[in-house]
Amino acid sequence: MIETVGADRIGFDDFRCNGLLLPAREDAALRLALPLHRGPHRRYNEMVIQRMGRIERRWSLQKQSRPDEAAAVALMRLALLQRALRRRLLDVRKPLRLNRKDRQAARVDFTDLDAMAGLLWEASAD
16 A cells, blocks of 8 residues: 555655654753653554554555545545644643653643744745
C-alpha cells in the first residue's frame, strides 16, 4: 500500500504530520520543555501497526475494482490517523508518558507553535 500510494504523499519523513521529533537526552528535554524520547514504545507501536493494518486491509479490498478511489481513501485515513495520534500525544488533559523516566512533569501545549511552524514551512516552500 505504501509503495502504491506513495510514502512522500503519506509524509513519513515529515514530523509535522507524522509524529513528533522529541529529544533523546534529559537535559535537552528539560531545556526544550518537550517529553523525553527513549524508544521503542512497544504498546504504542503495536497500536499504530494495528491501525495501519486496518487501513491497508480496506485498501487491498478496494484496489482491485477502484484503485484510484482506494488510494485516495487510504491517504485520507492515514492523515486522520496521523492527526489523531499527534493530538493524543500533545493532549495536556490526559498526558501520555511514553517513558517512565521522563521527568518532564508539566506538558506544554504546542498548538500555536505547530501552527506557526506550518505557516513558515508553507511560506518557505515557494
